[in-house]
Amino acid sequence: MDAKSPAKPPESRANLRPSREEAEAAVRTLIAWAGDDPTREGLIDTPKRVAKAFGEFYKGYHEDAAETLDRVFDEAGGYDDIILVRDIPFFSHCEHHMVPFIGKAHIAYYPKGGVVGLSKLARVVDIFARRLQMQERLTNQIAEAIDTGLDPRGVAVMLEAEHHCVSMRGAHKSGVSTITTSFTGIFHKDPAERARFLSLVQHR
Numbered sequence: 001m002d003a004k005s006p007a008k009p010p011e012s013r014a015n016l017r018p019s020r021e022e023a024e025a026a027v028r029t030l031i032a033w034a035g036d037d038p039t040r041e042g043l044i045d046t047p048k049r050v051a052k053a054f055g056e057f058y059k060g061y062h063e064d065a066a067e068t069l070d071r072v073f074d075e076a077g078g079y080d081d082i083i084l085v086r087d088i089p090f091f092s093h094c095e096h097h098m099v100p101f102i103g104k105a106h107i108a109y110y111p112k113g114g115v116v117g118l119s120k121l122a123r124v125v126d127i128f129a130r131r132l133q134m135q136e137r138l139t140n141q142i143a144e145a146i147d148t149g150l151d152p153r154g155v156a157v158m159l160e161a162e163h164h165c166v167s168m169r170g171a172h173k174s175g176v177s178t179i180t181t182s183f184t185g186i187f188h189k190d191p192a193e194r195a196r197f198l199s200l201v202q203h204r
């Protein structure tokens, strides 16, 4: 599997989705596997809560980035310079351990036909972050969705995140930051544009 595409698009999995009862039974099994008693009072409602929490963590499977980017404003006074939205907080879950990775996204684009509402870029981050992910794929999916949705002159995406599967378990290294980037259009072609993006991201 490459870093860009999940094995199957989420929409084709709708009929494979287990019932809520099956999901709650699976949580009871994991509680027992962890070593506790899923029938004790403090844990009795936990499967229900976990299934509900999964609904939030993995909400992105039921959302469509193209729809979010559908509304373009044509009247931005002819503005055609870079637009950078930085420090967008996100959380996701790694597909290897289902443990959170948490960080910030920085997104820039050069508009061509029009501009999009700033909040929509943050929404696109969440649509892809709220799935089981690899940071590399998440970075590419955000860039591709904006590139397809807005047809801009170029898109730049940078994610920086801490993977809790590296800090809480396994290698047990905390404070490790992973940075990934994805560039399309003029950001891909022109090193000076990439440098401009990087300097604006770092400018405080």
Ligand SMILES: Nc1nc2c(ncn2[C@@H]2O[C@H](COP(=O)(O)OP(=O)(O)OP(=O)(O)O)[C@@H](O)[C@H]2O)c(=O)[nH]1
Pocket: 094, 095, 096, 133, 134, 135, 136, 163, 165, 166, 169, 170, 171
């Ligand atoms: N490239 C990449 N690796 C990730 C990401 N999230 C988690 N990983 C890594 O995925 C790897 C999975 O490695 P495996 O050897 O299959 O699993 P493991 O035995 O649990 O690995 P350890 O974490 O080293 O204990 C680990 O090195 C994780 O750090 C990600 O977004 N991108």
Ligand SMILES: [Zn+2]
Pocket: 094, 095, 096, 097, 098, 099, 163, 165, 166
């Ligand atoms: Zn992991």
